[in-house]
Amino acid sequence: MTPDPRIDAYIAKSAEFAWPILRHLRAAVHAACLEAEETVKWGMPSFTYRGKILCSMAAFKQHASFGFWQGAQVTGNGTEAEGEGMGQFGKLTRLSDLPGKRELTGYVRQAMALIDSGAQRVPTGAATPRAPLEVPDDLAAALKKDAKARATFDGFAPSYRRDYIEWITEAKREDTRQRRLKQTVEWLAEGKSRNWKYMKC
Known part of the structure; x- marks a missing residue:
């Protein structure tokens, strides 16, 4: 090992x-x-x-x-x-x-x-399938400009992508949304999930 x-x-x-x-x-x-x-x-x-x-x-x-x-x-x-x-x-x-x-x-x-x-994973009985969220245009555009961030986002499980999408789309003010969008790209470029702070503290 x-x-x-x-x-x-x-x-x-x-x-x-x-x-x-x-x-x-x-x-x-x-x-x-x-x-x-x-x-x-x-x-x-x-x-x-x-x-x-x-x-x-x-x-x-x-x-x-x-x-x-x-x-x-x-x-x-x-x-x-x-x-x-x-x-x-x-x-x-x-x-x-x-x-x-x-x-x-x-x-x-x-x-x-x-x-x-070769057994396949069986979803947990408590899990309720959730439809994938559509990537908002501003996030899609930002990811196109940063290959590392895009690679991380594409490699994440659907729930991890959802965390970022919801964080951005739930912003009530445009300046808040833009700050979150910028922070999202930075964290993704570093390979971090939305809740990375809680997973390391």
């Missing part, structure tokens, strides 16, 4: 309560899956197995989260814990919030088996 320095940096910038949680999860995934590779997906530390997303973790201001890409099949729970991005284990604030070593190892190996079998 080759550690990804971006994950080291992510953990270091997280709130202190999250350090032992993130480090424990990182070690547990590698112990259970020797082929796991580290990367960053959608601004979050993630682990892949044979080129497929296995699981990911994140730290917010007051909690951390952990979830498997094929969570419903891995844990047998058809829904995510309450709250967007909570994975399958809810809001984690201490190590004791996590499953025990044997249970967590079992989940990782189940996720590996699903990837090996």
